[in-house]
Amino acid sequence: MALIDCPECATDVSEHAERCPHCGYPFEEPSGPDEGGVVLTDIDIGFNDWAVILLKAGLAAFPVAIIAVLLYFVLTIAGTALVGGIGG
Numbered sequence: 001m002a003l004i005d006c007p008e009c010a011t012d013v014s015e016h017a018e019r020c021p022h023c024g025y026p027f028e029e030p031s032g033p034d035e036g037g038v039v040l041t042d043i044d045i046g047f048n049d050w051a052v053i054l055l056k057a058g059l060a061a062f063p064v065a066i067i068a069v070l071l072y073f074v075l076t077i078a079g080t081a082l083v084g085g086i087g088g
């Protein structure tokens with residue numbers, strides 16, 4: 001259990017405490033679901049989260065690469081057949 005310094009009276013207080021037991025200074029809940037605002041800790045993304053994000057981005061880009069390769073082959077084969085038909 002980590003302790004934080006109360007900004008009001010500098011007493012060591014549990015990080016889970018909603019208020020300083022010494023002076024009653026209210027602490028913000030780091031991950032309270034009722035809080036509407038975005039807290040800085042919410043965007044503290046770890047390495048695993050980045051890996052998941054990059055994996056999802058890669059999966060999202062994968063069909064585009066497949067379509068591009070298929071288009072390339074279709075156009076190449078069609079173009080070759082067309083040229084062959086005209087030439088032959």
Ligand SMILES: [Zn+2]
Pocket residue numbers: 006007008009010011020021022023024025
């Ligand atoms: Zn205090």
